[in-house]
Amino acid sequence: MLDIQALRNDLAGIAARLATRGFVLxxxxxxxxxxERKTIQTxxxxxxxKRNSSSKLIGQAKAKGEDVSAIMAEVASLGDELKQAEAQLGEVQVALQQFLEVIPNTPHSxxxxxxxxAENEEVRKVGTPPQFDFEVKDxxxxxxxxxxDFDTATKISGARFSLLKGGLARLHRALAQFMLDTHTDRHGYTETYVPYLVNADSMYGTGQLPKFERDLFRTSSGDSIGDVITNSQEDVKENTFSINKFYLIPTAEVPVTNMVRxxxxxxxxxxxxxxxxxxxFRSEAGSYGRDTRGMIRQHQFDKVELVQIVHPEQSYAGLEELLGHAETILQQLGLPYRVMKLCSGDMGFSAALTYDIEVWLPAQNTYREISxxxxxxxxQARRMQARFRNAQGKPELLHTLNGSALAVGRTLVAVLENYQQADGSVIIPEVLRPYMGGLERLSR
RNA sequence: GGAAGCUUGGCCGAGCGGUUGAAGGCACCAGUCUUGAAAACUGGCGAGGGUUUGCGCCCUUCGUGAGUUCGAAUCUCACAGCUUCCGCCA
Known part of the structure; x- marks a missing residue:
C-alpha cells in the first residue's frame, strides 16, 4: 500500500510514476x-x-449531587447527528482504504x-550456453x-502437475538441499519451516489480496464443501476466516514475510x-495454453525462497546482495544465465524494483525465468504494520525483500537440458553429487 | 466434534459503568552519581489519525463487530483467536 500522505503531498507526481507501469490513478x-473525508472527519x-466533555461534566456533577437533567438533554440532542456522522466517516474511510489497497507500488527511479x-533491461550475462554435437532434447x-511421468500425474490430479520417480526425484531433493545449505552455511540466512496454509490477513499483508484472489487456491474443510460458494469478499474483509478458509501459499514469501506482521x-x-x-501453489488462471508442455508452469512446484527484513536505508544494498545469493546457486551448478532488470510495465504489483534471473534452456534456445x-x-510493511524502532525510539516501517533462490522445478529442468548427453543420460553437476550418494550420472 | 478458561501498551500485569489512555513492574530514553560501566536515585516514555507555521488542541484505540447508556476496558450479544481436557487422527 502506498503512503496516503505521499498521495496528498504529490498526487500528480505519483500518478505519473504509476502511469509508467500502466496503472491509471x-x-x-x-x-x-x-x-469528503476531511469535512466529515472534522x-x-x-x-x-462535545459528547465527551459533556459526559465528563455529568459525571462530575453527579459526584457532587447536582442536577444533571439540563446537560443530559443537551447531549441527547447530539445523538442522531453524531451517529450519522460516524456512519458517514466509516463509509468514506472504507472507500479510501479500498481505493488505496488496489494501487500498485511506485517504481524506483x-x-x-x-x-x-520485451523492454526489460539486460544487466549481465553469465556463463556460456553449452554446444551440443547432437540434436538437443527438451x-x-x-x-x-x-x-x-506426466501421464500418472494427470491421472492422480490433472493438468499442470508432475510426478518424479527414482533418481530424478532424488535430484530434485538434492537441488533443494544444496540451495538450503548454501544459503544457511554461506549466506547467513536462518532456515525456517513455515505453514503452507495461511489466513487472509497474511495474503493481504504481502499484497496477494484483495486484488489477486483468482491466482490462489483456497481451502474448504470436508464439513463445509457446500459453503465454498458462500465465501465472499465480505468474509475476506471481515476476516471471519476459520479453518475451512485457508489459502495455499503461492510462494514462501507470504508466510515468511508475515512473520513480522x-x-x-x-x-x-x-x-x-x-x-x-x-x-x-498457483491456480495459473489466465495462463491457459502457455507452457503447457513440461514442468515449467505447474499448479504445484517447490521453491527455495530468500526473505530479508531490513532497515529502509539498507534495502537496495540488500537487494543486490540477495540477487548475488541467488546467482551463486546458478554459478555453482554451472548453468548459464542472465540477469534482467524488469521494466515498469512488467513488474509485480508490490515491487518497487525487480531483477529476474533467467536460465539458459537449450531446447527452447532461450533464457527462461528461474528467479x-x-x-x-x-x-508490504505498511500493509502488515511491520516496523522497527528507529534511533529516536519511534516505530518506523521496515523494508521487505525477497527472491527465489531458486525455483527448484525449473532448476531441475535446466540441469536436465544443459547436462544432457547424446545417449540420453544426464551428468550430475559436481556440487550435487554429495547429495546423490556420489552418483555422477543419471541414466535409465 | 464436545467442554472449560482466557484475549489490556514493546513485554508482564492491575483495573468499582463516570478526568482510566488505563495502576504497578520490566524494557527503553535522558539526567545525577562514577575514570568508565553497573547499581542506586530523578525525570520521561503506547499506537494510529485529524488540525495547526509552531506551542498545542482534538479524535480513535483494552481480540473483532454489533448493542445498552448522557458516558463502556468494565454490562449484553455474536464472531474470531489462543490455552487446557475429552473424542478422532499422522
Missing part, C-alpha cells in the same frame, strides 16, 4: 474522497469532543520504462527416460534473513 476520485470529531517483458523427452522488530536484530523451502528478486520498500 483516478486522481479526481482520490481528491473527491479526501475532500465534523465527526467536533461532535465527539532506476526502473526502465516499458510496457512488456526436459520432457530427457525426463521420460529417467522418471518424469504486526510487530516491532528491535533495531539491533536487523537485518532479518530467512530462507524457506516450500511447495508453492525473481524484488525490493518492496515499505509497500
Amino acid at each position: 483516478d486522481t479526481a476520485k482520490f481528491e473527491q474522497l479526501e475532500a 465534523r465527526t470529531q467536533e461532535l465527539q469532543a 532506476c526502473v526502465p520504462i516499458g510496457k512488456s517483458e 526436459h520432457v523427452s530427457i525426463g521420460e527416460q529417467l522418471g518424469l 504486526d510487530s516491532i522488530v528491535p533495531l539491533e536484530q536487523l537485518p532479518l534473513k530467512f530462507v524457506a523451502h516450500t511447495p508453492c 525473481s528478486c524484488s525490493n518492496f520498500e515499505a509497500f
Whole structure:
C-alpha cells in the first residue's frame, strides 16, 4: 500500500510514476474522497469532543449531587447527528482504504520504462550456453527416460502437475538441499519451516489480496464443501476466516514475510534473513495454453525462497546482495544465465524494483525465468504494520525483500537440458553429487 | 466434534459503568552519581489519525463487530483467536 500522505503531498507526481507501469490513478476520485473525508472527519470529531466533555461534566456533577437533567438533554440532542456522522466517516474511510489497497507500488527511479517483458533491461550475462554435437532434447523427452511421468500425474490430479520417480526425484531433493545449505552455511540466512496454509490477513499483508484472489487456491474443510460458494469478499474483509478458509501459499514469501506482521522488530536484530523451502501453489488462471508442455508452469512446484527484513536505508544494498545469493546457486551448478532488470510495465504489483534471473534452456534456445528478486520498500510493511524502532525510539516501517533462490522445478529442468548427453543420460553437476550418494550420472 | 478458561501498551500485569489512555513492574530514553560501566536515585516514555507555521488542541484505540447508556476496558450479544481436557487422527 502506498503512503496516503505521499498521495496528498504529490498526487500528480505519483500518478505519473504509476502511469509508467500502466496503472491509471483516478486522481479526481482520490481528491473527491479526501475532500469528503476531511469535512466529515472534522465534523465527526467536533461532535465527539462535545459528547465527551459533556459526559465528563455529568459525571462530575453527579459526584457532587447536582442536577444533571439540563446537560443530559443537551447531549441527547447530539445523538442522531453524531451517529450519522460516524456512519458517514466509516463509509468514506472504507472507500479510501479500498481505493488505496488496489494501487500498485511506485517504481524506483532506476526502473526502465516499458510496457512488456520485451523492454526489460539486460544487466549481465553469465556463463556460456553449452554446444551440443547432437540434436538437443527438451526436459520432457530427457525426463521420460529417467522418471518424469506426466501421464500418472494427470491421472492422480490433472493438468499442470508432475510426478518424479527414482533418481530424478532424488535430484530434485538434492537441488533443494544444496540451495538450503548454501544459503544457511554461506549466506547467513536462518532456515525456517513455515505453514503452507495461511489466513487472509497474511495474503493481504504481502499484497496477494484483495486484488489477486483468482491466482490462489483456497481451502474448504470436508464439513463445509457446500459453503465454498458462500465465501465472499465480505468474509475476506471481515476476516471471519476459520479453518475451512485457508489459502495455499503461492510462494514462501507470504508466510515468511508475515512473520513480522504486526510487530516491532528491535533495531539491533536487523537485518532479518530467512530462507524457506516450500511447495508453492498457483491456480495459473489466465495462463491457459502457455507452457503447457513440461514442468515449467505447474499448479504445484517447490521453491527455495530468500526473505530479508531490513532497515529502509539498507534495502537496495540488500537487494543486490540477495540477487548475488541467488546467482551463486546458478554459478555453482554451472548453468548459464542472465540477469534482467524488469521494466515498469512488467513488474509485480508490490515491487518497487525487480531483477529476474533467467536460465539458459537449450531446447527452447532461450533464457527462461528461474528467479525473481524484488525490493518492496515499505509497500508490504505498511500493509502488515511491520516496523522497527528507529534511533529516536519511534516505530518506523521496515523494508521487505525477497527472491527465489531458486525455483527448484525449473532448476531441475535446466540441469536436465544443459547436462544432457547424446545417449540420453544426464551428468550430475559436481556440487550435487554429495547429495546423490556420489552418483555422477543419471541414466535409465 | 464436545467442554472449560482466557484475549489490556514493546513485554508482564492491575483495573468499582463516570478526568482510566488505563495502576504497578520490566524494557527503553535522558539526567545525577562514577575514570568508565553497573547499581542506586530523578525525570520521561503506547499506537494510529485529524488540525495547526509552531506551542498545542482534538479524535480513535483494552481480540473483532454489533448493542445498552448522557458516558463502556468494565454490562449484553455474536464472531474470531489462543490455552487446557475429552473424542478422532499422522
